[in-house]
Amino acid sequence: xxxxxxxxxxxxxxxxxxxxxxxxxxxxxxxxxxxxxxxxxxxxxxxxxxxxxxxxxxxxxxxxxxxxxxxxxxxxxxxxxxxxxxxxxxxxxxxxxxxxxxxxxxxxxxxxxxxxxxxxxxxxxxxxxxxxxxxxxxxxxxxxxxxxxxxxxxxxxxxxxxxxxxxxxxxxxxxxxxxxxxxxxxxxxxxxxxxxxxxxxxxxxxxxxxxxxxxxxxxxxxxxxxxxxxxxxxxxxxxxxxxxxxxxxxxxxxxxxxxxxxxxxxxxxxxxxxxxxxxxxxxxxxxxxxxxxxxxxxxxxxxxxxxxxxxxxxxxxxxxxxxxxxxxxxxxxxxx
Amino acid sequence: xxxxxxxxxxxxxxxxxxxxxxxxxxxxxxxxxxxxxxxxxxxxxxxxxxxxxxxxxxxxxxxxxxxxxxxxxxxxxxxxxxxxxxxxxxxxxxxxxxxxxxxxxxxxxxxxxxxxxxxxxxxxxxxxxxxxxxxxxxxxxxxxxxxxxxxxxxxxxxxxxxxxxxxxxxxxxxxxxxxxxxxxxxxxxxxxxxxxxxxxxxxxxxxxxxxxxxxxxxxxxxxxxxxxxxxxxxxxxxxxxxxxxxxxxxxxxxxxxxxxxxxxxxxxxxxxxxxxxxxxxxxxxxxxxxxxxxxxxxxxxxxxxxxxxxxxxxxxxxxxxxxxxxxxxxxxxxxx
DNA sequence: CTGAAAGCGCTAACAT
DNA sequence: ATGTTAGCGCTTTCAG
Numbered sequence: 001x002x003x004x005x006x007x008x009x010x011x012x013x014x015x016x017x018x019x020x021x022x023x024x025x026x027x028x029x030x031x032x033x034x035x036x037x038x039x040x041x042x043x044x045x046x047x048x049x050x051x052x053x054x055x056x057x058x059x060x061x062x063x064x065x066x067x068x069x070x071x072x073x074x075x076x077x078x079x080x081x082x083x084x085x086x087x088x089x090x091x092x093x094x095x096x097x098x099x100x101x102x103x104x105x106x107x108x109x110x111x112x113x114x115x116x117x118x119x120x121x122x123x124x125x126x127x128x129x130x131x132x133x134x135x136x137x138x139x140x141x142x143x144x145x146x147x148x149x150x151x152x153x154x155x156x157x158x159x160x161x162x163x164x165x166x167x168x169x170x171x172x173x174x175x176x177x178x179x180x181x182x183x184x185x186x187x188x189x190x191x192x193x194x195x196x197x198x199x200x201x202x203x204x205x206x207x208x209x210x211x212x213x214x215x216x217x218x219x220x221x222x223x224x225x226x227x228x229x230x231x232x233x234x235x236x237x238x239x240x241x242x243x244x245x246x247x248x249x250x251x252x253x254x255x256x257x258x259x260x261x262x263x264x265x266x267x268x269x270x271x272x273x274x275x276x277x278x279x280x281x282x283x284x285x286x287x288x289x290x291x292x293x294x295x296x297x298x299x300x301x302x303x304x305x306x307x308x309x310x311x312x313x314x315x316x317x318x319x320x321x322x323x324x325x326x327x328x329x330x331x332x333x334x335x336x
Numbered sequence: 337x338x339x340x341x342x343x344x345x346x347x348x349x350x351x352x353x354x355x356x357x358x359x360x361x362x363x364x365x366x367x368x369x370x371x372x373x374x375x376x377x378x379x380x381x382x383x384x385x386x387x388x389x390x391x392x393x394x395x396x397x398x399x400x401x402x403x404x405x406x407x408x409x410x411x412x413x414x415x416x417x418x419x420x421x422x423x424x425x426x427x428x429x430x431x432x433x434x435x436x437x438x439x440x441x442x443x444x445x446x447x448x449x450x451x452x453x454x455x456x457x458x459x460x461x462x463x464x465x466x467x468x469x470x471x472x473x474x475x476x477x478x479x480x481x482x483x484x485x486x487x488x489x490x491x492x493x494x495x496x497x498x499x500x501x502x503x504x505x506x507x508x509x510x511x512x513x514x515x516x517x518x519x520x521x522x523x524x525x526x527x528x529x530x531x532x533x534x535x536x537x538x539x540x541x542x543x544x545x546x547x548x549x550x551x552x553x554x555x556x557x558x559x560x561x562x563x564x565x566x567x568x569x570x571x572x573x574x575x576x577x578x579x580x581x582x583x584x585x586x587x588x589x590x591x592x593x594x595x596x597x598x599x600x601x602x603x604x605x606x607x608x609x610x611x612x613x614x615x616x617x618x619x620x621x622x623x624x625x626x627x628x629x630x631x632x633x634x635x636x637x638x639x640x641x642x643x644x645x646x647x648x649x650x651x652x653x654x655x656x657x658x659x660x661x662x663x664x665x666x667x668x669x670x671x672x
Numbered sequence: 673c674t675g676a677a678a679g680c681g682c683t684a685a686c687a688t
Numbered sequence: 689a690t691g692t693t694a695g696c697g698c699t700t701t702c703a704g
Contacts, residue, residue: 283593
């Protein structure tokens, strides 16, 4: 009923467990006859080595923990997909944790993963997180840690981030090249590095082209709820923005919707640019110009970096920081 | 460096490992003094019980495996979110596998999970899967199995499905009530039960209202690629469809886009209805009427059912089949 | 070529 | 109230 063990095989075949163990792994010192005998018996009785026992011996479970802030989200699900593919191809299992943008849950996830004695952890922090004592705990427990996207600046560890600065810079410069000059920035809370880097890219592009950096053109607006509140206000400005550079595709989509129903033509009067290149960019009307973040690649790169660290292949001391290049994808929401 | 063990504590305190073990769990037969001594020492030295050892003893690892066909997908990521929440609240960890709609990967995922000796498995099969010998393997290994959404009809086990029939029936009846009479059905491959159930709901609604069931109004069309091929053909029909009932929101969104650019007014000339209620339904123009599948709830229900089975709380013999009710969500793409 | 014994970290039955 | 022993399933010296 329960699984058959090495001992069972040994008993049945009048051999010692050690011989059976060796026979199963084709140890050279075992006679062909014995090997065949053992392997045939194992096959017939569907013997499966007990992973748990192995894990206890080696104190390794070939498992990577991953903490995602919000899985119902194009970007993060893409990253997870990349992580999974890379992990699987290297023989690692994935323990999935979901902070749901909640600090307490994030802390609990970390505890769970440390407790499970995973070989390494891939994490992106929640929007709420302000302390990082729990992440430090990971490091203190000698567990490899790689942050992706939403990195925690307080912890000195490997990370993989999108080149937010360049992504924003290039997008804004493109908007300028099409004749936009009053470009609004809809960002995220400045406590997140990604928000700051994008703002800097945005501002530097304006500076380079001698456009003014106006305070009223820069707002925190990273959810549909905020969009409904903030965007109508900005459309009231005189002169109104002639372009919106948005922190994500969803906000950009709402931005188009709100602007259209306020009577503005897109892209003729107002250009809108998103960030991520999720599937919504193809179903809005017009389709949405956006910055591709290559989430899948980020996942693969992060997983690979972590695995290399675990296996001692990434020998570089100090911390490694990988940058994922972005690509501006021009669709229909920006003027030509 | 490595973790401290019970034995280490015992040695340091001149006690036996068993006493330390008991002291840690407040066994009544241990003196208060010893308990305090041990617990203080453990605290100071950051003792963490070795889960792996426990798992070997009990042959249980409190882990549930989940196999998702495609995580970059609103519905499935929602389900995963529900599964995760329920599992976490019951103290189970989640081993995440991703078949990516690929049969081979699905088989491998099953092997990985059996190998990891999970307590139970939640699975939704890939579109490609035609054989189910691997799922049978799960059952043969005495591992609890619950299918969700894309169930495998060949395996006799618990399942949680969306009420596709009623969802389709109600949606189509609504379309009829608004005056549509030439309603097209864009479905999935008939090998999937969910596709058949919806088609039956669709057809029964037509029958009830004495509308003809036309072969040319029923096509397989469940991806953007197919949409671009199939929908223009259907718009050529004379008379053209005055409504499309689509298998998912994405196809519905493309359907709107294609119909609009062919010159049709939505919803005045053509009504469009999707299925899922994903976030794209709020950013299309017009917004998309759809059938809410309640993925989060499905995830919670499936996980709960599995956990009850694992813990012997679901005593009902035979198989349990839970139905998730749908809700028609009327937005802007259907006439009033 | 094969076997005996020890040990990974923990617990529980059985002493004392 | 505490200690001894055995064992979960496997591997790996060390000894034949």
